[in-house]
Amino acid sequence: MAVDYLVIVVYLAGMLAMGWWGMRRARSKSEFLVAGRRLGPAMYSGTMAAIVLGGASTIGGVGLGYQYGLSGAWMVFTIGLGLLALSVFFSARIARLKVYTVSEMLDLRYGGRAGVISGLVMWAYTLMLAVTSTIAYATIFDVLFDMNRTLAIVLGGSIVVAYSTLGGMWSITLTDMVQFVVKTIGVLLLLLPIAVVKAGGFAEMKAQLPTEYFDPLGIGGETIFTYVLIYTFGMLIGQDIWQRVFTARSDRTARWGGTVAGTYCLVYAVAGAVIGTAAKVLYPNLASADDAFATVVKDELPTGVRGLVLAAALAAVMSTSSGALIACATVANNDIWSRLRGVVRPDGERQHDEVRGNRVFILLMGLAVIGTAIALNDVVQALTVAYNLLVGGLLVPILGGLLWKRGTAQGALASVAVGGLAVIGLMAAYGILANEPVYYGLLASLAAYLVVSLATRPTDAAVLAAWRERLAGRAPAHDNASETVSEQVPAAQ
DSSP states (O other): OHHHHHHHHHHHHHHHHHHHHHHHHOOSHHHHHHGGGOBOHHHHHHHHHHHHSOHIIIIIHHHHHHHHGGGGGHHHHHHHHHHHHIIIIIHHHHHHHOOSSHHHHHHHHHTSOSHHHHHHHHHHHHHHHHHHHHHHHHHHHHHHHOOOHHHHHHHHHHHHHHHHHHHHHHHHHHHHHHHHHHHIIIIIIIIHHHHHHHTTHHHHHHHHSOGGGGOTTTTOHHHHHHHIIIIIHHHHHOHHHHHHHTTBSSHHHHHHHHHHHHHHHHHHHHHHHHHHHHHHHHOTTOSOGGGHHHHHHHHHSOTTHHHHHHHHHHHHHHHHHHHHHHHHHHIIIIIIIHHHHOOBOTTSOBSSOHHHHHHHHHHHHHHHHHHHHHHOOOHHHHHHHHHHHHHHHHHHHHHHHHHOTTOOHHHHHHHHHHHHHHHHHHHHHHOTTOSHHHHHHHHHHHHHHHHHHHHSOOOOHHHHHHHHHHHTTOSOOTTGGGOOGGGGSOOBO
8 A cells, every 4th residue: 555655645745835835825814814805716616615525524425325325415415505505695795794703793793792602602613523523534544554543633633733723724725725626536536436336337236225225315304304404504604614705705706606616515415425325235234334435445446546535535524624623713712712801902903913813723722622532432423512502502693693684682692592502401301413402402592582682672773784884895894904915916716
């Protein structure tokens, strides 16, 4: 496997080199956190597709295909649907807000009183999302080097923390573009056709497997509904996704670039399910469905190609991990720590170095993510907790703020508190993997939002007027004054 090892080493070295290059461009808060809001359609589409298609979508998507057949595509398919909905209906307005976090959007909409508690919920979500991606390194490095789990997590996590800390969103954008290309070649153009051919083609796959493996709804209607509720709606409100929307140079870029990325996700979903179905023919008795990806790669691919496909798996994990990490650090610094400190100059600029402060928070959150990943074993449970908190606690006040002008700050706070606590309590009662927590938590959040909003005074007219100006893109963004001459660099294509 010497050639495979060389491919992986070159790939990892390239990630670090791009982190160093990105450091030279990240000279302001806007450059560091949102790539100067200058990404053109090509880079925006690639990076958006890269962040949403992580280890769960690649390794987990193939595993679901192994377990359920073609209907195993639904998890990743609903992620694609969520990205399409975000891009078509909301991304233009989100991009025009010119903020850094979801909590800043809530402050603008509701008058500055919803930020800290929503920031805590979003921080917990992004932390657990980064943890689940980091745990996945253990699976990949075990296949590559038969490496100890803890060492694998430390190695993979350290590389992501290094390039993210150095260059922030610029480094992550550059690495994501490489990761997008590697995933496309490794999974769609190499692993998919090779796996199908090795399994004897579709005719042989149909002959070897039960008919339900080719039923589009075989995974079950309730499971599909739950995927829609968690992943489709989760795509609409996650800080990791919104922070990528903030990088778009225009609302048109956000809309059409995101639509391309969402369509790519739908194709990726079907590809993963087909690969998993082929693996079921080749290896009908695997101990775990999640072993299907690694087994096919290790046993069926030729030297060199195997290294590239394993690099694609690493790319999938790293893109999600780095995106979740910078989102987690941005929320921790801007929505929680800065608000608790409350140290602001009269002109609104923070007294400390913005880039250095955010860089320190990425490093600290990265260490926390690596430590938590070492302590946890169950990726599915960690990811379920993250999305249950996100959807149950924040979906209603965020979409309510965008769609219903009668929503109030008190209603938003009640919605976050009631929904979040309900989800936690119901997970304790029904179990983390049960569907009831997100169902009932979301209903409780909606009820609290409607009742409290209607029972309290409407949002101040001046606040709503300022909100409408920002949504229309007519009000200046608060970060304009702090930009450096790097803003004069042409938009990235």
